[in-house]
Amino acid sequence: MKKFAKITIAVAASTLISFGAIAEGKGEPGTGPNPFVDCGIGAALFSNIGWAAVTSNVIWDVGTTAVTSATASPETCNGKSVEAAAFIYDTFDNLAEETAKGQGEHIDSLLNILEANADTRDAIIAEVRSGMATQVSSSAYDSLSQVEKASAYYNLVNKAVINS
Amino acid sequence: MLHYEKDSQFTPVLKSSIHSDTFFNSLDGATNPRAELMATLEAFTRAAGDNSNTHAQCKFRGRYIWLREQLKFSTTTLPEVTCPEYDLWSLNGSTESISIIFATGYLGNPASYYGHTLLKMNSHKKNRSTKLEDVTVNYGAIVPPGEGPIPYILKGLFGGYDAGFSHIQYYFHDHNYGENELRDLWEYEINLTPAELGLVLGHAWEVLGQKYTYYFAKRNCAYRLAELLEVVEGIDIIPDNPLWIVPQGLVQKVARARHGSKPLVKNVIYHPSRQSRLYKKFASLNADQKKVIEQTVNNIEVLESDTFSALEVTDKQSILDTLLDYYQYIRNADLLKKDVNNTYYRQVLAKRYQIPAGELSIANTPENSPHKGRKPSLVNLGAVHNNKFGSGTSFLFRPAYYDALDADFGHIKNASLSMLEARLVMFDGDIKLRSLDIVNIESINNAVTGLPGDTGQAWKLRFGFQQQSLACESCLVASLQGDIGHTFSIKNNMVVGGYLGGSLQQDKNELGALYTRASIFANAELNSDLRVRFTSEYREYLDSIQSGDFINAVYVRYRLARNVDIRLSYEKNRTEEVGASLSLYW
Numbered sequence: 238m239k240k241f242a243k244i245t246i247a248v249a250a251s252t253l254i255s256f257g258a259i260a261e262g263k264g265e266p267g268t269g270p271n272p273f274v275d276c277g278i279g280a281a282l283f284s285n286i287g288w289a290a291v292t293s294n295v296i297w298d299v300g301t302t303a304v305t306s307a308t309a310s311p312e313t314c315n316g317k318s319v320e321a322a323a324f325i326y327d328t329f330d331n332l333a334e335e336t337a338k339g340q341g342e343h344i345d346s347l348l349n350i351l352e353a354n355a356d357t358r359d360a361i362i363a364e365v366r367s368g369m370a371t372q373v374s375s376s377a378y379d380s381l382s383q384v385e386k387a388s389a390y391y392n393l394v395n396k397a398v399i400n401s
Numbered sequence: 402m403l404h405y406e407k408d409s410q411f412t413p414v415l416k417s418s419i420h421s422d423t424f425f426n427s428l429d430g431a432t433n434p435r436a437e438l439m440a441t442l443e444a445f446t447r448a449a450g451d452n453s454n455t456h457a458q459c460k461f462r463g464r465y466i467w468l469r470e471q472l473k474f475s476t477t478t479l480p481e482v483t484c485p486e487y488d489l490w491s492l493n494g495s496t497e498s499i500s501i502i503f504a505t506g507y508l509g510n511p512a513s514y515y516g517h518t519l520l521k522m523n524s525h526k527k528n529r530s531t532k533l534e535d536v537t538v539n540y541g542a543i544v545p546p547g548e549g550p551i552p553y554i555l556k557g558l559f560g561g562y563d564a565g566f567s568h569i570q571y572y573f574h575d576h577n578y579g580e581n582e583l584r585d586l587w588e589y590e591i592n593l594t595p596a597e598l599g600l601v602l603g604h605a606w607e608v609l610g611q612k613y614t615y616y617f618a619k620r621n622c623a624y625r626l627a628e629l630l631e632v633v634e635g636i637d638i639i640p641d642n643p644l645w646i647v648p649q650g651l652v653q654k655v656a657r658a659r660h661g662s663k664p665l666v667k668n669v670i671y672h673p674s675r676q677s678r679l680y681k682k683f684a685s686l687n688a689d690q691k692k693v694i695e696q697t698v699n700n701i702e703v704l705e706s707d708t709f710s711a712l713e714v715t716d717k718q719s720i721l722d723t724l725l726d727y728y729q730y731i732r733n734a735d736l737l738k739k740d741v742n743n744t745y746y747r748q749v750l751a752k753r754y755q756i757p758a759g760e761l762s763i764a765n766t767p768e769n770s771p772h773k774g775r776k777p778s779l780v781n782l783g784a785v786h787n788n789k790f791g792s793g794t795s796f797l798f799r800p801a802y803y804d805a806l807d808a809d810f811g812h813i814k815n816a817s818l819s820m821l822e823a824r825l826v827m828f829d830g831d832i833k834l835r836s837l838d839i840v841n842i843e844s845i846n847n848a849v850t851g852l853p854g855d856t857g858q859a860w861k862l863r864f865g866f867q868q869q870s871l872a873c874e875s876c877l878v879a880s881l882q883g884d885i886g887h888t889f890s891i892k893n894n895m896v897v898g899g900y901l902g903g904s905l906q907q908d909k910n911e912l913g914a915l916y917t918r919a920s921i922f923a924n925a926e927l928n929s930d931l932r933v934r935f936t937s938e939y940r941e942y943l944d945s946i947q948s949g950d951f952i953n954a955v956y957v958r959y960r961l962a963r964n965v966d967i968r969l970s971y972e973k974n975r976t977e978e979v980g981a982s983l984s985l986y987w
Contacts, residue, residue, distance in 0.1 A: 291465075328533075328576050334725055337719075337750060339758025346533040346572065370754035378747055379738050 253300035271395070273388035291292045321394070326387040333373070333390070336366050347394065357401035364397040365390075402463055402604055402633055404435060404613075418620065418917045426457065442468070449482045463604030463632065470596075489980040490568075491602050492536070493801035495527040497863040498667075498868045499601060500535070501589045501626065502571075503771060505800070505811050506818065508844045513582070514818055515802060516648040516771075516811070518623050520630075521571055522602065523590070533572035538605045540566050540625040542615035557617040564615030566608050566625070579674045583730070585755035585807035587771055587811075589655055592663050597633045604632045620642060623651040635660060647777040647801045649811050656772035670766050679726035680849045685763045686719060693720050698727070698852050700744050704752050717756050724749045731854030757801040772809030774833070775964050776986040783968070783982020785826060789872045793828035795835075795980055805843065805924050806932045807966065807984075815888070815896045815924050817843040834877055845898075849892045857888035861897055869912055870950070872976035880906035884920065894926040913944035930960040950975065 325332060328343050335341025339362060348358050372378055372389060381389070402497065403424075405415040417431045424430075428442045430437035441464055444457030452722070458465045459482060469475070474481075488494075500521040507513035519539040525532050535763040540563040544553065556562050578584040593601065613625065621644045627639045638658055640650045658665040673681065693712075697703040697720075709717070728749060732742035775790040781797035799822040803812045812818075824835040848857035851866045861884040884902025891897060920938035927933060934956045941949040957969040964986040972978050 278602075324572065328572055328580075330580070330729060331576070333750060334722075334753070337753040337758070338722070338760040340760060342531045342533055343572070346531045349530050349534060366754065366758065370751070373747055373751045373754060376744075379744050383734070 261348055271388055271391055272319045273384055273391060275325075317350055321347060322387070322391055324350060325391050325394070326383065329383060331388045331392065333369065333386075336362065336369050338368060339363075348398075351394065351398050353401065357366065361394070361397040361401050364400065365393045368393040368397075402467065403430075403434065403437060404584060404608075404628065418434060419608065419611045420614070424608075424611045426461075445474075446479055453482050453854070454484060454486040455482075456482045457510065458482040459883050461607045462487050462602075463600060463607045466600050466603045467632070474862060481771070487606055490536070490606060492522075492528065492601075495524045495599060496602060497523045498523045498597060499591050499593060499630075500670075501591065501630075501652060502574065503589065503648060503811075504574070504582075505585045505771065506813070506840060507582050507584050508664075508813065508816070508818065513584075514789045514820075514842075515777075516584075517578075518576060518626050518648045518651060520605065520626055521588070522605075530914065532580060535571045536568055538566050538568050538575055538609070538626075538629070540564060540613075540622045543612075557615065560614045560616050561642070562615040563612045564625075565610060566605065566610050568609060576913065580729075583676040585674050587652070588668075588670040589666045589670060590667055590668035590670070591630065591655075592660050592667040593633065593677050600631060600632055602824045605629055607862055619646055621648075623648040627651055627655075633660075639666070642778070645800055645927050649771050650775065650777050651801075652772045653774070653776065660934075666915060669770055671770065673768075676730055678914070679723065679730050679855075681763060682719070682723040682726055683850045686723060690716060690720055690723075694723060694727075695852070696762070696809050697724060701748055704748065714757055714759075715761060718759060719761055721749055721753045721756070722760065725753065727850070727852060727855070743846060769810035774810035774812070775807070779807075779984055780986050781968065781982050781984040783980050784977055785980040787826075787828065787871060787978040788976045790828040793826055795982060796825045796827075797982075797984075798823050805845075805934055806956060806968070807986075813845060814847055816845040818843060833868070833874075834866065836865065836867045838863060840864050845896065846887055846889060847896065851890070855931045856888070857896075858896065859886045859888045859900065860884065861886075861900060861902065863910065869910060870975035871907075871972060871978045872974070873910065876910055878907035878909050880904050886919070886920075895923065897921070897923045908944075911945055912947060913942050915943040915950075916940050916945075917943060932958045 324343075324347055331341070331343040332347065335344045344362060348361065353361055369390070372393075378386070404418040406418050407415065408412065415432060415434065420431065420874055421642040425437055425440075427436040427440035430440060441457065441461060444461075445468070445693065446467060447457065449456045453459060454544065487892065500523055502519050502521050504513075504517040504519075506516045510768065510884060512537045519537050521532075522536045522538070523532070524530070525535055528534075542557060542564045544562060546954075548556075552561070575586065578586055608629070614620070617721030624639060626685060630636050632637060636658070638651065638655050640646050640654050642650070656666050658750045683694070685690070693716075703709055712720070715818075725746070728742050728746035732746055734743060737743060778801055779799040781795075783795045784792065785795045786792045799819050801820065802818045803809065804817045804819065805815050808814050808816055819838060819841045822836075822838045822841060824837075826833055826835050843861045844859060846855065846858045848855055861882070863882040864880070866879050868878050869878055882902065882904040884900035886898055886902075888896050888898030899919070899921045901917075901919055903915065906912075906916070908914040918938050918940045922934065922936045925933045934954075936952075938952045939949055940952060952974045954970065954973075958966050959968075960966045966984045968982045968984060970978075970979075970980040970982075972980075
């Protein structure tokens with residue numbers, strides 16, 4: 238079920254809130270390769286944590302799920318980029334819908350994570366919207382996994398932030 | 402702040418409910434409050450090493466804040482250590498308030514039946530971020546991977562798991578509850594002074610990662626979360642029930658509480674689930690818009706029609722946004738192309754990208770918040786007349802939570818959920834256990850929109866002990882019953898439905914161990930205080946020579962006050978019995 242992987246991703250992200258945010262990472266937002274490809278998010282964390290973990294009354298030993306153990310490129314797998322990637326993966330449907338509507342709290346949160354300037358956000362959203370419109374219009378999109386969709390969205394946002 | 406409790410019911414010895422060695426500065430700190438206090442004070446005075454974050458003033462931030470105030474620490478004799486990690490975690494003092502988040506119950510998982518509570522540290526206004534980025538603190542059991550359902554239930558009930566607090570950004574919970582599990586979230590923003598806020602934050606920090614023992618009934622998420630807030634002088638919010646705590650009971654007590662001269666709760670905010678947003682959007686559509694929705698769900702190509710193209714932009718936005726919520730509600734995203742609804746969802750999304758950006762807002766209508774609901778536990782006492790046994794007395798005890806007649810704010814309408822509900826009857830001084838339900842669930846989809854996939858799936862599960870009929874003696878049997886069915890809504894105040902199912906039961910009185918059954922029911926809400934329920938069941942015994950039974954019943958509930966009702970009943974199961982009773986919720 239998707240929620241297992243999503244929970245795992247978010248747990249990893251929470252580790253980063255504590256530790257990655259403090260580390261002096263070189264992976265500034267809007268730069269560097271795609272965390273889904275280069276930081277192992279797409280491959281390393283989809284272990285089945287069992288049906289019991291579906292419950293809200295369960296927590297995980299956060300210290301054992303650090304994503305940094307799966308990184309191919311530690312310099313680009315810290316801080317904001319991975320935090321953004323985790324956010325995109327976990328809330329992808331909301332982001333995709335809000336991008337279509339041109340506004341929303343999830344988009345605002347993502348752009349906060351990526352430290353996008355307030356005066357460039359409309360342009361960023363418009364550019365991402367244009368890219369997503371092309372992607373979702375293709376029937377091939379139906380075959381993409383959640384990771385692939387989130388990764389593609391990350392690329393759009395990353396490029397739009399760089400261009401802004 | 403050290404969470405000392407009586408180690409057992411039979412001794413006065415105190416022991417901390419936290420059993421991590423790292424939580425204590427004294428070797429016997431877990432059982433010796435004075436030793437722990439002295440060791441903590443001594444630890445505060447040590448020089449900071451290379452990493453000040455490991456200093457006692459930082460590790461035990463809550464204790465430091467409280468003791469500093471109580472003992473009036475002098476910075477000359479006890480220099481304050483800087484705590485960069487704590488400052489970063491607490492967002493450099495930008496937290497402006499704390500909220501209790503209550504997630505309504507979820508029948509998809511036993512541990513979630515009664516809802517859940519967690520704390521949110523609100524800093525989005527000061528930081529100009531969104532609430533999704535606020536940090537939350539959440540208490541739960543630490544369950545190892547691959548745990549099976551039976552060990553999970555038993556260990557959760559009897560203390561087989563470690564537990565603790567974890568922290569994560571709010572968006573995780575917002576998504577998990579609101580989007581995946583379709584549970585509404587209610588936020589209760591708490592009135593605290595800045596100093597009190599600092600104390601709660603400091604205490605939350607020092608218990609993060611420390612290990613407790615999890616007990617589903619009492620020492621659960623609601624209890625431990627309330628403990629975090631009760632470090633503030635004058636806050637008393639843990640419900641008084643000595644045996645169990647239901648999260649809704651906590652928020653009800655919180656909502657009634659005062660802190661000084663003000664209510665403890667300064668703001669209640671409703672965060673609807675995807676399902677609730679769908680129902681709200683659908684209800685806001687006019688007849689023409691609903692017609693387009695119904696046509697589209699039967700033929701997605703309607704979106705490419707000239708008729709759709711000719712609609713106003715605002716109509717298109719409303720229709721497509723409702724369809725997005727609808728398909729999100731019914732699809733199984735994991736199946737990709739194997740579930741055609743995923744393709745339909747994408748097609749709706751693609752269309753949404755083609756029309757101008759923008760979103761119509763829907764006027765907020767008051768919602769029935771859980772803290773305004775009735776209390777969770779029930780006792781019921783009444784008089785009965787049984788055609789075989791004569792006049793008698795009935796007694797019902799339900800620790801929690803609701804049945805189809807009294808499902809209230811924060812519950813699933815027309816559904817039932819109870820555990821350890823006991824019904825007794827007494828005829829001529831002879832007390833009999835009529836039933837003991839270990840668990841009794843009736844899960845109903847109320848089919849609000851009537852669209853395909855939102856059309857009233859239902860199931861029932863009942864495990865416990867029941868008398869085989871109203872006419873028998875010595876006929877209490879263990880039984881496991883299960884049914885699946887379908888419901889239909891008739892207008893807004895009536896639901897009818899039918900089930901097919903059966904039971905595995907203790908073989909007694911030549912009725913065998915197996916029966917199948919077909920049943921129908923109707924629930925009607927005649928007004929806000931009066932509900933009626935009719936049930937009829939035909940039971941066929943598979944390994945008995947006895948013929949099948951028709952079992953019929955009518956129940957009426959009239960609410961006299963929020964926590965009081967009267968009930969009338971007529972039941973026929975090999976004999977007839979009528980009853981009248983008074984209920985008190987507590």
